[in-house]
Amino acid sequence: MLKAAREAFAEAGYDRTSVRQVAAAAGVDTALVHHYFGTKEQLFQAVVEFPVDLPTTLARVADGPVGELGQRLVDTFLEAWEHPVSGPALEALIRGALAHRVYGRLIREFFTVHIVRSVGVRLEGVVPTDEVPTRANFVASQLLGLAVVRYLLRFEPMASLPRDVVAATVAPTVQRYLTEEIDALG
Amino acid sequence: MLKAAREAFAEAGYDRTSVRQVAAAAGVDTALVHHYFGTKEQLFQAVVEFPVDLPTTLARVADGPVGELGQRLVDTFLEAWEHPVSGPALEALIRGALAHRVYGRLIREFFTVHIVRSVGVRLEGVVPTDEVPTRANFVASQLLGLAVVRYLLRFEPMASLPRDVVAATVAPTVQRYLTEEIDALG
Known part of the structure; x- marks a missing residue:
């Protein structure tokens, strides 16, 4: 999921990336991404601190x-x-x-x-x-x-x-x- | 209008600026902005070439x-x-x-x-x-x-x-x- 998120943010920027897109790219349910990382902002922070x-x-x-x-x-x-x-x-x-x-x-x-x-x-x-x-x-x-x-x-x-x-x-x-x-x- | 457009693009970036916002900031009708500058992209180009x-x-x-x-x-x-x-x-x-x-x-x-x-x-x-x-x-x-x-x-x-x-x-x-x-x- 982090890999998919990293690529999505890098490609489209923070604004135009949705948690739904990240979930789709990772082949998982949107709810699962929210469960592990919280909001889109928290997901981004997980990505950038990595x-x-x-x-x-x-x-x-x-x-x-x-x-x-x-x-x-x-x-x-x-x-x-x-x-x-x-x-x-x-x-x-x-x-x-x-x-x-x-x-x-x-x-x-x-x-x-x-x-x-x-x-x-x-x-x-x-x-x-x-x-x-x-x-x-x-x-x-x-x-x-x-x-x-x-x-x-x-x-x-x-x-x-x-x-x-x-x-x-x-x-x-x-x-x-x-x-x-x-x-x-x- | 160009002044309003310049400030709007600089503040919010290209993506999150609309011709409608520019028109409102300039105190004119949206149609007038379109008439003088065309699309949002053309407006941006007018701004950045200036x-x-x-x-x-x-x-x-x-x-x-x-x-x-x-x-x-x-x-x-x-x-x-x-x-x-x-x-x-x-x-x-x-x-x-x-x-x-x-x-x-x-x-x-x-x-x-x-x-x-x-x-x-x-x-x-x-x-x-x-x-x-x-x-x-x-x-x-x-x-x-x-x-x-x-x-x-x-x-x-x-x-x-x-x-x-x-x-x-x-x-x-x-x-x-x-x-x-x-x-x-x-």
Whole structure:
């Protein structure tokens, strides 16, 4: 059922997906979906909380040289988007976030809270603490923009570039936002 | 009527806006809106083609030192987003693009065709010609991501940062994507 829901939300967006469609796609009764997941909103939340084990994943990103944080973060982000389970779930999350203020909150949490909490710890002593939330926002701007262009809007040639080419091109941007001196933020 | 339509699309997105709502907001009859603009889709296209005089704007961006293309492009982009007329129109454009494949095409056109055509000309002899479309996609990823985080999802502190701080932070990223050597693209 979650698989059917993930695909339905990713394909049609939150708004135009009904619990009935999800049930039909999963080959079960609508009542069964409601029984397990509650409302359509709760079903969506079950879907969007599923994609990645965030604490474990971000701990892995944080672990290693600070000078390669950008590379590890971009690699992990692209890997999650190209994974057959978490990819469609992340797509549903972003489409939902842009269609509904409620889901915008989920995305903000994903990026700001989780990245600041786990990766931000590694920035202590590297950049001023009060710059960390701002820097995390700039990281989010590059990563979300990459997801929008490569996976949602499917710009070419971006959508067809090998993952490692994308990662190598974007990693220095993310690294700069994380650890390099940025005069304007001072 | 266009003003009412712009605000309605930006607020509720393409899907959940009706011609009737637009007419009511503008204080006119629905038939009048249909008479001037045709279908809801045509109305939307009138709205999204309105925001910026692209050829003139991008000619201004292209004009000046190549080493400051990134700064001029980011300044112009942020200015358009913070302008009371073009800002809501751009928001409607992006929300529409993410909700409907049809409007995804409009956005791709906006970024790829227009930027490659006018700004790309300035890159002749600076970077290999066959890298220009790819570089334009990376520029789009940073600019669109910035719009999503600052204007659509309104992450804090990003949404409250002064425009010049945002521009100064992001301009080197855009400049690098435009003109600097990127090994992975070679």
